[in-house]
Amino acid sequence: MKSLIVESAETVLLVGGGACEDATLSAALDRLSTAIAADGGADRLLALGRVPDALIGDLDSVSEAALARLPPDRVHRIDEQDTTDFDKCLRSVAAPLVEAHGFLGARLDHSLAVLNTLARHPHRPCLLVGPDDAVALVPPVLDLDLTPGTRVSLWPLAAATGRSRGLKWPIDGLTLAPDGITGTSNEALGPVTLAPDVPRLLLMLPVASAPALARALVAAPRWPAP
Template sequence: MIVQSLETVTLVGAGLATIAEIARCEALGPTLVAADGGAAHCLAADRMPDAVIGDMDSLGALAAQGIASERLHAIPEQDSTDFDKALRNITAPLVLGVGFCGARMDHQLACYNVLVRQPHKRCVLLGDTDVVFLAPPNLKLDLQPGTRVSLFPLGLVEGVSDGLKWPIAGLNFTPDGRIGTSNAALGPVEISVTGPKLLVILPRSELENVVQALLATPGAWPAL
């Protein structure tokens, strides 16, 4: 592992990310890591990343801005994204990703793919409107009534729920079949799922709530 932390880690990508968003994530995860070009966002926020991981196609520009060589960790293979390279080389209870949503839809979809392919890595992505994460085997969220709860499958998965306006028990979710967007909380919500295939999408205002819930949730998916 390139980065090992007992605390939550903030991972910054090269997509849309504001100084305020980086600061918000850092308040929850003080170790700062950049996925290649995400280092530019860190420097713009006057923050020096503890590590930069990726294929380093921006290496020249980053080195010129004073990032020490020992902080740069090049992984030159082109079979995976910089998000994938970074996430698989971080060991932490939770990773907060900012700068991976928006800008390009193909990059965003690729990040969702990585969440499912690396289910043992707990990671929450912060976007301009939502937070997205892979549902663990069991999840409890303390939500206010009316909070939007969207469930989107990236594979065949079933589950049960308590506290949702439209319960999911008995439903088979698939990307090309039934999905669960625009559900709503009646209050605290509990969801259990059969496999690491279901994305949970909540309003971005719930970031701190989600972090607290995931860190308090026992059990995790094994590595695939």
């Protein structure tokens, strides 16, 4: 199978089977023209009246009824078990941004695996939209239009340094690490710029800031492919 399954010049919607508000997902479907299902996410899309443009995964969660409704050329089974369905999808999509719903807020181990995938594919810009948070791997430079007082949490997946502007507590001169200093519950003073030195820093914002984060990620430079 070719490494890329979906190529788009616009933001692509990716839907999984985890926690997701139907109203939030319906609004995303109204905005985005391409919708991809990760395994059982196909059932969720079909329940909202949308036939996925592609179904990607090992297909151990999607229902037989959903499979029967999909054209065969839209079904892309990847049988290997070394990676998650989210990983299979993210590495198979080339787009300015993947906006992913249904991958946060359910099982903790699944959520951690999703965050691990962001670090494994830093050159694939992805915005995770959960019930409460919008999450992304920080690109080399990220300029965010945030209102003063917005919660800005930075979480290192490995040792990371960098620079910031517009944070109540700047990160300049710090080494953030999972077993050391983290950037939980920082605060925006207004517009924020983040410039990490390595692709290992997660950004977590209130879900209401997801549109601003999406715009910033599309405009930002990308990390090189690993």
